[in-house]
Amino acid sequence: MQYAEQLLERFLTYVGFDTQSKPSVKHSPSSIGQLKLAEYLAQELRALGLSEVEINSHGILTALLPSNVKHAPTIGLISHLDTSPDCSGKNVRPEVIENYRGGDIALGSGEEDISPVDFPFLHQFIGKTLIVTDGTTLLGADNKAGIAEIMTALFVLRQSEKPRCNLRIAFTPDEEIGLGMQFFPLDKFPCDWAYTIDGGEVGELEYENFNAASATVTIHGCNIHPGTAKNKMVNALTLACDFQQSFPRDETPETTDGKQGFYHLNGFSGNVEKAELHYLIRDFEQQGFEKRKNFITNAVAEFNRSKHLKVPIELTITDSYHNMYDCVKKVPQAIKLADAAMRACGITPLHKPIRGGTDGAWLAEKGIACPNIFTGGYNFHSKKELITLEGMQNVVEVIVKIAELAVKK
Numbered sequence: 001m002q003y004a005e006q007l008l009e010r011f012l013t014y015v016g017f018d019t020q021s022k023p024s025v026k027h028s029p030s031s032i033g034q035l036k037l038a039e040y041l042a043q044e045l046r047a048l049g050l051s052e053v054e055i056n057s058h059g060i061l062t063a064l065l066p067s068n069v070k071h072a073p074t075i076g077l078i079s080h081l082d083t084s085p086d087c088s089g090k091n092v093r094p095e096v097i098e099n100y101r102g103g104d105i106a107l108g109s110g111e112e113d114i115s116p117v118d119f120p121f122l123h124q125f126i127g128k129t130l131i132v133t134d135g136t137t138l139l140g141a142d143n144k145a146g147i148a149e150i151m152t153a154l155f156v157l158r159q160s161e162k163p164r165c166n167l168r169i170a171f172t173p174d175e176e177i178g179l180g181m182q183f184f185p186l187d188k189f190p191c192d193w194a195y196t197i198d199g200g201e202v203g204e205l206e207y208e209n210f211n212a213a214s215a216t217v218t219i220h221g222c223n224i225h226p227g228t229a230k231n232k233m234v235n236a237l238t239l240a241c242d243f244q245q246s247f248p249r250d251e252t253p254e255t256t257d258g259k260q261g262f263y264h265l266n267g268f269s270g271n272v273e274k275a276e277l278h279y280l281i282r283d284f285e286q287q288g289f290e291k292r293k294n295f296i297t298n299a300v301a302e303f304n305r306s307k308h309l310k311v312p313i314e315l316t317i318t319d320s321y322h323n324m325y326d327c328v329k330k331v332p333q334a335i336k337l338a339d340a341a342m343r344a345c346g347i348t349p350l351h352k353p354i355r356g357g358t359d360g361a362w363l364a365e366k367g368i369a370c371p372n373i374f375t376g377g378y379n380f381h382s383k384k385e386l387i388t389l390e391g392m393q394n395v396v397e398v399i400v401k402i403a404e405l406a407v408k409k
């Protein structure tokens with residue numbers, strides 16, 4: 001393929017931008033680097049000949065590659081600009097390993113390595129070109145691989161005379177902290193359906209995700225000097241521990257997988273006076289999701305009844321996102337087209353549920369079906385993040401095929 005070199009060059013350029021999102025910042029974009037990358041990409045999109053290239057006041061970049069035929073559908077492509085707050089994304093120094101021979105990969109000065117013993121998928125990469133970190137930062141393939149793949153596919157499509165559909169492009173900030181999409185300019189993104197290019201291994205196609213909510217339980221105690229506390233002190237921390245006992249122990253993230261839902265205690269803070277428990281509630285099925293929320297509501301009511309508390313414990317539950325499948329199933333061609341494009345490129349589609357959320361889940365709630373396609377990357381949010389150039393080329397080919405097959409009857 002002619003474009004492998006520029007695909008690699010684009011990717012290496014984009015990971016040079018420090019675009020880590022900052023959970024402590026409450027506005028979007030949460031870091032200036034994301035805006036810098038958006039501006040850089042806007043220039044590149046204009047140079048590629050795209051129209052309607054715009055960055056809104058929240059750093060969301062949108063653009064259009066118009067179709068070259070009449071009455072073509074419009075498909076959206078989305079990747080995110082930010083990298084995870086879990087691992088540094090500053091001064092990323094990627095290392096390119098050509099013709100991987102197998103065995104351990106020493107990162108940078110060699111303090112960290114990636115071993116096929118821990119990551120057996122490495123065996124399938126023998127002979128391929130790997131891109132890894134120097135062991136001090138993440139790589140940023142999540143999601144700059146997606147951006148480089150989309151940009152390169154746009155280049156390929158622009159060079160070609162073959163009929164293609166309209167492609168709407170969006171690069172969004174703050175996906176990792178769930179802040180970017182609320183400022184998404186839907187009016188600049190009219191499309192029949194869309195894809196996020198934000199998945200992992202080659203072939204991945206995801207269109208079902210959790211229904212998600214968070215819950216906060218607040219418990220009020222009464223503090224007295226421990227020496228004279230008998231029959232007077234109410235210890236909020238002890239009550240919080242008791243309350244936690246009401247949850248099933250086998251419905252947690254560490255005991256479930258596949259399509260099983262869970263309750264996740266992910267925060268516990270307080271003192272004798274006041275304690276707070278934070279939970280994440282996750283379930284693929286709408287009914288199961290409601291059941292879980294009811295379970296917590298009932299557990300709080302039962303706790304208040306049985307403990308005869310002067311100040312009852314309080315509960316707030318907030319929905320975070322919903323399973324996109326409710327929307328996607330009404331647009332089956334979104335899945336069929338992605339499947340057909342992958343098969344045409346010699347890739348076997350791997351349909352998987354997402355045990356989390358995506359920007360696509362937000363779009364699905366607004367009525368735009370938006371499955372998630374692979375980027376070819378592995379070990380996201382980690383110093384051991386890696387990607388193969390061949391996997392990235394696969395994505396470019398799949399995007400080009402999607403645009404071409406969309407206009408074939």
Ligand SMILES: [Zn+2]
Pocket residue numbers: 080142143175198
């Ligand atoms: Zn991502």
